[in-house]
Amino acid sequence: MKTVNLVLLSFVMVAVLLAGCGDNKKNEPAGSAGNKNNTGSTAAPDGTNSSSEADVYADNGLPKNEKVTLKMGFWESGSGRAWMDLAVKNFTEKYPNVNFDITSTPTLETILEPKIAAGNDEDMFDLFIPRFLAPGQLDRLAQSGQLEPQDDLWDRDVPGETGKKLRSVISDDAYETSLSVGFTARVPVNGYTAGLFFDQKLFDEKGWNKSPATWDEFTALLDQIKADGLIPITFPGVYAGYLTDYVFNILQFDLAKANGKFDEYLKNFRNYDGPLLTTEENKEAWNRMYEFGKKGYFPAGVAALNHTQSQMQVLQHKAAMVSTGDWVGNEMKDSTPEGFTWGFMAVPAVNDPNQTVFVNSGVGDASFVIWKNKPELQKKWAKEFILSLYDFKVQEALASEAGTYPGRLDFGEDPARIAKLQPTQRTVMEYATKHSVEYISYRHTFGLTSPQSGQAEKLLSELITAVATGKKDPVPVLEKAEALKQVAIEKDRPKQ
Missing domain, CATH: 3.40.190.10 (Periplasmic binding protein-like II)
Structure with a gap:
């Protein structure tokens, strides 16, 4: 168990140069981004808000009745896409007013670079995996103010665990990596x-x-x-x-x-x-x-x-x-x-x-950035989706379906979760038991x-x-x- 936790504690570093395989796919949104309903609260005679709690989600305060479609750029690497499909399914079942328009491809960089060069914020993805052709592109986007800070996520509770903050389940090195551009441009979901x-x-x-x-x-x-x-x-x-x-x-x-x-x-x-x-x-x-x-x-x-x-x-x-x-x-x-x-x-x-x-x-290849010049509500929902990736159901899918190390430090505390790791990850752990790694x-x-x-x-x-x-x-x-x-x-x- 000590070795397992060491591996999971140490997974996040910089980076790197991964490649993957798969077919280009496009998921059309299940609904449109229209129907912008008025979600303001109605004052009752006694001065209280009679409908505010009914109109917003209790866990995040975002409006239930305003439909949002998030455009996602997903780099489909060797980890595949099954885990992401599960994450989207779980999220939209919990928040049915949110839909996803997903562009999934192993060559996401060939789509991202032209979109960035075009400078069309409306056409740009709301959130995407930062896969680029040009070295230093992530830093340039951060320095030019084109990426939304995600620092506020560190103080949020991880899904379903009141009081357990995201920062508490992320390694120090992962946290420092996230801040390497001067602010949190992305949070590490896997490694x-x-x-x-x-x-x-x-x-x-x-x-x-x-x-x-x-x-x-x-x-x-x-x-x-x-x-x-x-x-x-x-x-x-x-x-x-x-x-x-x-x-x-x-x-x-x-x-x-x-x-x-x-x-x-x-x-x-x-x-x-x-x-x-x-x-x-x-x-x-x-x-x-x-x-x-x-x-x-x-x-x-x-x-x-x-x-x-x-x-x-x-x-x-x-x-x-x-x-x-x-x-x-x-x-x-x-x-x-x-x-x-x-x-x-x-x-x-x-x-x-x-x-x-x-x-x-x-x-790993599951860390998303958010495009800065997007409507505030879309950016807030993008952050909610990123936070949802720390749900143990998604983290387990990263282990069993994607064949990668989950990002949560506490993943290895449950033997049942450890058993979900694919054999390739387990063989790395086995090597670590034989050497001072x-x-x-x-x-x-x-x-x-x-x-x-x-x-x-x-x-x-x-x-x-x-x-x-x-x-x-x-x-x-x-x-x-x-x-x-x-x-x-x-x-x-x-x-x-």
């Missing part, structure tokens, strides 16, 4: 962990080490896999950040911990103090990836692979491990052969078997929105597959990207 996932049955059959405790044990495993004719590690070259964000970027923290300077390193990382990309620890992590590339540990044609194709390589036993997130079990369930059981491992960076092993963890994110205390940051990210993105195929020394590009990042940091650092 994920990421690393290397594999077929446990195949590892057992081959006699491969499913839980290496040291760097030498890990590299010996890769050598054994390659000798047995399989690709040791695959990843989606189309979304190359899966390899860095979920595996190799984490190594800098492992190395800093082993060097005895983790606290200072993390503080500098969070606050953008000093070098970001050219620390000795980060260069070492990239150089290890480069060495793996020269040894042929990654697929030769990796640049053309998307996320599902790379995951299929593991399902088809063409590759032994794939760099991805714990949503993989849910995302690939229709393609998973009988007897296949996902396993998980992180990378131990040094040769101390008792070392701390860091695991990437972050905010610490969950970590790439969260910073402020965002970078200057063009130089985007230019640096482009250099890094293009570098990954070149390094993973052993074609390019990473250090010169890291130095060039560092110079651009430092310009952006200087421009974007909040003024005291």
Whole structure:
């Protein structure tokens, strides 16, 4: 139970780079947004309000008789949509005057960006998952005043539990992540962990080490896999950040911990103090990836692979491990052969078997932002819907249907709720029982929105597959990207 609660306590970090699959779908609203009835109170002869309680909902004070349609942009990632359909069903049954017009797609960014550029507030979604093509877009929208603050939600009671405030069931790191743009632009409803996932049955059959405790044990495993004719590690070259964000970027923290300077390193990382990309620890992590590339540990044609194709390589036993997130079990369930059981491992960076092993963890794909320039009543109902996602029925659906970690800290207090977690999440917990695991994110205390940051990210993105195929020394590009990042940091650092 202690391990379970640790995982659930630690789930929320920054972020990240997830992708999903699914068909584009559009749900038309069940009713129109018309019929704007007068919901004002009527004064009785004794001076009391005779109809105010009848005209508003007791739990939130919003009008019962005024119909509202909320336009939602939903990013349908590997977690699927079933949990969201349940959340909407429960909400509209409780508040029948509210309808939803949902645009659900795995490529929400291709819809969001044109809507934002068009500047048509009426056409814009009322609430949406902030999935963008451009780095720093969330910070830019927040800084330009286009997102509605949700700070008031922290002091609201969670659904059905009078006196238990939302803030009390959210981890400190999740709370700080929510405030990273200067105010609460979104609240974390779920989270994920990421690393290397594999077929446990195949590892057992081959006699491969499913839980290496040291760097030498890990590299010996890769050598054994390659000798047995399989690709040791695959990843989606189309979304190359899966390899860095979920595996190799984490190594800098492992190395800093082993060097005895983790606290200072993390503080500098969070606050953008000093070098970001050219620390000795980060260069070492990239150089290890480069060495793996020269040894042929990654697929030769990796640049053309998307996320599902790379995951299929593991399902088809063409590759032994794939760099991805714990949503993989849910995302690939229709393609998973009988007897296949996902396993998980992180990378131990040094040769101390008792070392701390860091695991990437972050905010999932269920955190909504609200568009600022919308009618007040629509924004209030959007907040009510976001709050409703913390109902245990929805949180359980996130576990059982979406294959992700629920956002509530107290989720793990009930064994019946723990049993609803999918096997992929449970295998991450099992790994945590065998190692000294610490969950970590790439969260910073402020965002970078200057063009130089985007230019640096482009250099890094293009570098990954070149390094993973052993074609390019990473250090010169890291130095060039560092110079651009430092310009952006200087421009974007909040003024005291």
